[in-house]
Amino acid sequence: DAGVTQSPTHLIKTRGQQVTLRCSPKSGHDTVSWYQQALGQGPQFIFQYYEEEERQRGNFPDRFSGHQFPNYSSELNVNALLLGDSALYLCASSFSRTGETQYFGPGTRLLVL
Amino acid sequence: AQSVTQPDIHITVSEGASLELRCNYSYGATPYLFWYVQSPGQGLQLLLKYFSGDTLVQGIKGFEAEFKRSQSSFNLRKPSVHWSDAAEYFCAVGARASKIIFGSGTRLSIRP
Numbered sequence: 001d002a003g004v005t006q007s008p009t010h011l012i013k014t015r016g017q018q019v020t021l022r023c024s025p026k027s028g029h030d031t032v033s034w035y036q037q038a039l040g041q042g043p044q045f046i047f048q049y050y051e052e053e054e055r056q057r058g059n060f061p062d063r064f065s066g067h068q069f070p071n072y073s074s075e076l077n078v079n080a081l082l083l084g085d086s087a088l089y090l091c092a093s094s095f096s097r098t099g100e101t102q103y104f105g106p107g108t109r110l111l112v113l
Numbered sequence: 114a115q116s117v118t119q120p121d122i123h124i125t126v127s128e129g130a131s132l133e134l135r136c137n138y139s140y141g142a143t144p145y146l147f148w149y150v151q152s153p154g155q156g157l158q159l160l161l162k163y164f165s166g167d168t169l170v171q172g173i174k175g176f177e178a179e180f181k182r183s184q185s186s187f188n189l190r191k192p193s194v195h196w197s198d199a200a201e202y203f204c205a206v207g208a209r210a211s212k213i214i215f216g217s218g219t220r221l222s223i224r225p
Contacts, residue, residue: 033213092157
């Protein structure tokens with residue numbers, strides 16, 4: 001049973017560029033949440049997708065957007081990258097019927113130069 | 114406001130010694146509580162969770178946590194730590210089908 005997978009593992013971009021990160025949820029899960037973890041801090045909630053719609057959003061600007069596909073996989077897009085966007089981006093999946101527990105992927109390390 | 118406080122930024126314990134990591138939360142409704150562990154450069158692994166029922170919950174790797182509603186606490190314990198337990202530990206609070214709010218983490222080092 002595959003867990004949550006994310007790609008790519010590492011990414012280097014320059015300021016002003018755009019980036020797309022991808023996530024495949026754990027088998028049987030239909031809900032995907034994205035978190036940003038800056039160095040030395042706890043993860044911060046970006047948004048959550050269910051039934052291909054954004055269900056909940058944290059305190060992040062509109063430069064951060066997402067998408068969920070019919071197979072429940074998800075993308076996180078960040079436009080106009082800033083140096084401060086450098087972080088580990090974590091994807092978590094859960095099952096809507098139970099919904100309590102989120103299982104995390106290994107993350108994508110983004111470095112903005 | 115919803116928040117999680119982990120008052121200890123860094124803790125060092127000797128291998129074989131007992132461990133307690135502190136966590137306090139502020140949450141409007143009855144919370145779901147979690148402890149996650151993160152090794153360097155890795156994602157988060159769920160150690161244990163509390164939703165309801167018995168306030169002492171058992172997790173993986175020999176960890177346990179106790180929910181104390183009166184103190185708004187959910188401290189993590191292990192009777193005897195191993196060198197492989199060195200990692201970052203995050204306490205978190207959430208609700209069903211909702212975002213999880215994390216503490217800032219406690220880094221655990223193990224003294225040989």
